[in-house]
Amino acid sequence: MKYEAVIGLEVHAQLLTDSKIFCGCSTTFGAEPNSQTCPVCLGMPGVLPVLNERAVEFAIKMGLATHCKIAPFSRFARKNYFYPDLPKGYQISQYELPLCSDGYVDIELEDGTRKRIGIIRIHLEEDAGKSIHDPVLAGEDTLVDLNRCGVPLIEIVSAPDLRSPQEAYAYLVRLKQLVTYLGICDGNMEEGSLRCDANVSVRPVGSTEFGVKTEVKNMNSFRNVERALTFEINRQIQLLESGGEVVQETLLWDAHAGEARPMRSKEEAHDYRYFPEPDLVPMVIEESWVQKIRESLPxxxxxxxxxxxxxxxxxxxxxxxxxxxxxxxxxxxxxxxxxxxxxxxxxxxxxxxxxxxxxxxxxxxxxxxxxxxxxxxxxxxxxxxxxxxxxxxxxxxxxxxxxxxxxxxxxxGLAQVTDRATIEAIVVKVLEENPKQVEQYRSGKEKVFGYFVGQVMRATRGKANPGLVNEILKEKLRE
Amino acid sequence: MDSARVRHQQYVEGKFRLADAVEDYLERIEAHKDLNAFIQVYADEARERARELDARRERGESLGDLAGLIIAVKDNIVIKDHLTTCASHILENFVSPYHATVVEKILQADGLIIGKTNLDEFAMGSSTENSYFGATRNPVDPERVPGGSSGGSAVAIAAGMADLALGSDTGGSIRQPAAFCGVVGLKPTYGRVSRYGLVAYASSLDQIGPFGRTVEDVALFTRIIAGADERDSTTVPTEVPDYLQELQRDPRDLTIGIPQEYFQEGLDGEIRTAIFQVIDRLKEEGFTLKEIRLPLTDYAIATYYIVATAEASSNLARYDGVRYGFRAEGVEDLQEMYFRTRSEGFGTEVKRRIMLGTYVLSAGYYEAYYKKAQQVRRMIKDEFDAAFREVDILITPTTPTPAFRLGEKLDDPLQMYLSDIYTVTVNLAGICALNLPIARTQQGLPIGMQLMAGMFRESDLFRLGHFIERQLTPSTQQVP
Structure with missing residues (x-):
């Protein structure tokens, strides 16, 4: 049986705002750990988030560039889970009523054809901090750096319209191109400012139903996305061919081993208990603002x-x-x-x-x-x-x-020699100095023509006009 | 004891030294130590600030509206470089790196903060018995609870340990203890006072509010703490009126509604009688009164305990032992650190609410509980909006019973929850309400009347409250 892959990508892009999404801290990369923090992004008791309007503007830019509808009314939601680099115990994200929805991007395939890939939604959220497991610095302990915590992200969710790793690659390239054109993200996957998770399933060609999907994470370069998807598609096909079944699970791509391995089930058994964020009022987006942003798009x-x-x-x-x-x-x-x-x-x-x-x-x-x-x-x-x-x-x-x-x-003194008389004199001299080659040429061995050109060029240190050299040489050899 | 308004006037006029007043109040705090109203008393700091203010007054500098007044702050509101415990083991050692907006406003107005008051852990409770630092007692009868969760602040006012106090009200936590202790307490409109620096219990219901001995005092204090704050997006830029000026206006233009759902089974007879006596007197004074129906009141407690616990389960997730506060010792791994820190750090009632809230937000239950509760909440709000198109003020009891005995309801959370039956609707609807002490029971326990008004109509509450206090119930103003 022949199979086709069904792929949807969730891409996170870090926005290039000067300050974080819910507080005034700087977003500069590479500062001393935990130096770019304040009570708000540290999740101290009693603090409240205040939305950075610039982040909203950037998200709307991406929405417009991908032909999305911009919701006049949208809201934030809390995604609840425990992790040491998540200081509040929840991430402020969007769930119901995202900012942008129902758009598309056109990608170009290798044969030059275009394909339209649906965008289901683009929403705003805050980044988490970083857990650092460094035996030298901390032994068995884990260190937490919260500089990144609260940096604005957009999450771009594609429709399951991608049919091969190559299409996924082309889609990612297009997204990177868009965010960098818009100037809202530097698009650097290796540094994590662009991150990609994939939902992958396979089905017999011709089938309209979806197969059981897996989620692949931890692919930190464009090439790795292609490699990981190829691996996972082949794994699923082999599994089905040998009579097995695909299990819905989350896999982590290991670039060194070249394989995707399941996460421990404990790590993925999440019920995020989303509910509307009560500390932020709903986002009401005026059409006039959207229009202004539209006009400012490059x-x-x-x-x-x-x-x-x-x-x-x-x-x-x-x-x-x-x-x-x-x-x-x-x-x-x-x-x-x-x-x-x-x-x-x-x-x-x-x-x-x-x-x-x-x-x-x-x-x-x-x-x-x-x-x-x-x-x-x-x-x-x-x-x-x-x-x-x-x-x-x-x-x-x-x-x-x-x-x-x-x-x-x-x-x-590199100016070209275009003086006919000068070149003629040199040509004559070269022919005189190489009577044997002239004879060869005239007896039909035209290959030596190149030799004469080389000699003329050498004599002029490459400055003779090549067209003129050809012309005069042919003329003189014909005589 | 003089009201805050009078004391401020006297201070500005040079009638007493704040340094002396601080000693008096510290002595009273010491004398009432058994009431356990305070978690921390800033004796040295208060003396220092009193000297500064006295010096400034002597130099003839202009002084703020709270100069000369001694203020207590509920210990779930942060003060920079001071402990904020929320009466919880898990925050026992937490020192805040920043000021709450209301604290900044108090200090800017030259108020003097004398200490932090006791509460039910994380403001979850109706008796101030759920405190890691022990229960607070009612000064009227130390065998009884002061109400909660802002019990310490209510007691500080009732026993003369402060002129003004801050509390927070999520389902009645200012009004119910004010009723039990016989003081005035306001739950402002949602968005009227900045929540920045109030340790969140249920963000969509929480509101900081003032306690005082008189309506005037509460009006004065509200004027200081109210207003939009760029650090709290849920505050509203509605102008803050000069409430003291507003008080002077005759309130007889206000139409008063009596919602019968608040006078049914379960209401103590003496409370009912006392409230109807006031209602009758209002009629005699020429007020227009109307019967109002609020049939959704029956669903208020259920709705409240779903919304509040859902938000609480999320708000309290940050107490994980990673960055600050209590962390369990000798743990093997991250999971165990979370489990043990939170199991040992939180008290029973807090854990009960976190579990309840986690449950109602869980996949498969969200629609049936949280979403449904939000819908009912919307309907309750609509019902109030409709009522306030007919009347300006609603009069109800604040509590179904007077102060109950310590331990009486501790083992029966449902009975405890029902003591908020008349107060939670106000938080669900986001409107404002005032507790006004109007009488005493035969045993001498305070009886509170609740005045409710529509959003940002605090002025109406103060006008009518001030009128009732001055004209109809002057005897309740005495302080032990």
């Missing part, structure tokens, strides 16, 4: 990609890569405001620029060559001051010194 990735294809006549592939992040797309657009060859600019940004970013492990915002400088370099190619090959030398020099390309060309 151009979103898919729209920008389409515009790149239309406006700059780029292939879908180029447009997709250039719009992968908002900053890269901004960089490209800054280049092409000063350099009119859009495709040349695209080739350079996708090629040379991304190569250096990867090598140096830096972001485009940290890239030493400004868009204007790169545009000037490309313009030197376009006006034939330098060849593409020399341009790469100049580019390396720009990376190292930060100097302007024209200055480098001048200082190093």
């Amino acid at each position: 151009e979103l990735p898919l729209a920008r990609k389409e515009r790149f294809m239309e406006q700059y006549k780029l292939p879908a592939y180029d447009a997709g890569i250039l719009t992968m992040t908002r900053e890269l797309a901004d960089y490209y657009e800054a280049v092409v405001t000063e350099c009119r060859d859009y495709k040349l600019a695209s080739n350079w940004v996708m090629g040379e620029v991304l190569r250096v970013l990867n090598e140096r492990k830096i972001e485009i915002t940290e890239f030493p060559i400004s868009a204007q400088q790169l545009a000037r370099l490309l313009n030197l190619i376009l006006d034939e001051t330098i060849s593409s090959k020399i341009a790469k030398t100049v580019y390396e020099e720009m990376l190292n010194t930060g100097e302007d390309p024209a200055k480098i060309v001048e200082k190093k």
Whole structure:
């Protein structure tokens, strides 16, 4: 029998607000443990939460970007459970009446087709602290750092519309792209600012009923999500094929072992006893505010990609890569405001620029060559001051010194030789010095043509205009 | 003993030194030690602050509205760098790192806080017997309970150990002890007084409120502690009237309702008679009175004990031994730490309510209990709204009986819960209500009358209360 997977993802995104969701503490990452806390986020007796409006705004942004309905009336709820890094013994979250619901995102599959993935809901909640099990610091004890406690999160719950680990991966990439475009989350899965849990089941192809699902947690990178889902789908299929049954349970992905293992049943036997949070009044969202937020949204990735294809006549592939992040797309657009060859600019940004970013492990915002400088370099190619090959030398020099390309060309005498007489003289000289090769060429061994080009280039230290060199060589050899 | 209003006036006029007054009050606290009204007395601090205030007065500085007054605070309201125990073993050693908003307001108004008063553990109880620090006794008859949960604060006022006191009222915890001890106590409208710094029992019902010897005193104190607070989102930015000014207005424009459901079986005969005597006198004074029906009153206790315990089960989850308070010794693992800390740290009644609340929120029971209770609560609120479209004030007894004997109901939680039968509806509806001492039983026990008004109509309660106190029942103002 052939099986298909049914996957739904629950993605938590940490919002980039300056302060926590229910108190004024800073959200800066990496501070001294428990230094960014106050009586409110420590859950001291008698404290009350006060909602950070900025967090609501960020959540609405994501709701709008994913075509959700924004609830005019929604409320917070308490999710009750005991854990040392949860100071109040409950997490303030949303249950009934979430802020955003019933939306979708379009993902792009490898074959270039698009698929629409439903978003069931997006709600706001507070993060918990961190339990630290460090034998050196604490021996057998557990330490608790509550700096993260109360940092705002949105939870994005997808419909069970994903059918493969690859689709799940594409969906996650799209979500990351959206939150970073919106500037509401840094999208870093390894550092935990984006977290993903998956609900997975399998069923025979053609069936419309859902199989028994398991929940997979602890996948802390995009690749791990793909690997864990592949593992779990195969496990379920094998189980069914061998006559077994899938048990509804929670599994923890172990990236080192490459397998997902069940949590101890004690850990998952939770009845969260949700009920409306009485310390917060319901959120009443004015339509005028939603409208204002809608107007403030940046151009979103898919729209920008389409515009790149239309406006700059780029292939879908180029447009997709250039719009992968908002900053890269901004960089490209800054280049092409000063350099009119859009495709040349695209080739350079996708090629040379991304190569250096990867090598140096830096972001485009940290890239030493400004868009204007790169545009000037490309313009030197376009006006034939330098060849593409020399341009790469100049580019390396720009990376190292930060100097302007024209200055480098001048200082190093790299300007292209386009004077016909000069090149002709060199060609004649090369042919004279290599009579044997000339004979070979004329007797039909045209491969040696490249040799002549190489000799001319060497004589000009690569500066001769290659087109002109070809043309003159052919001319002279024909004589 | 003079009222707080009079004492403040006298102090401002230089008629006494606060340093002397503090000694007098400390002596009275010492003399009444057997009543066990206080959990902590800040003797040295009070002397220090009295000297400061006296010095400021001598320098001719302007003084706040509470200058010269000695105030007691229920020990579930936090004061920075002081213990807040909630009368519980689990918080026995808890020192608060911050001030409650009401405490800041008292200090800004130049009030002097003399100590923290006893209560039923986490404000759960109606007799102040459920305290880790022992029961508080009623000064009128030390064999009887002072009511609860704010028993210590009511006793502090009744026995002259403070001029004003703060309590908290979740289902009657200010009004019922005020009735048992013969003092005035107000449960303000939900959202009138900031709850920031009040250790939560049931967040949607809790409200901090004042005790005083007269309606004027309670009005004066309410004016200080009321108002919106950006740290409590459930407070409401409705303007706080000058209640003392309001008091001066003749209350005969107020229409009074008598809900018959509050005068049925179970009401003590002497209390009924005393209340109807006042009602008759009001008629003679020309007030308009109406019979009102509130048939949902029957469901109030059941609704209250579902909503309150559900919220309590969540609010008290933070006492887990991890960050502060009591932690059980010699535990093997996390589970055991939780179990033993909470089993040993909480008293019986608190554990009973946590279990009840956990049950009504559990999967499979939520719809039948918590959700249903919320629906009934909504209906009770609607019923009151309808009543207050017809009348301005409702008059009821505060309690079905006068103060009962210590231990009398301790083994029968249901009987204990029924002592709040006339008070819980006010919290469920979010409205305000005042206890007014109107008479004594033949045995000399205080009888309280409850005045209820719609949301943010505290002024109406004070106007009518002040009128009844001055014109109709002046003899009840004596203090032992």
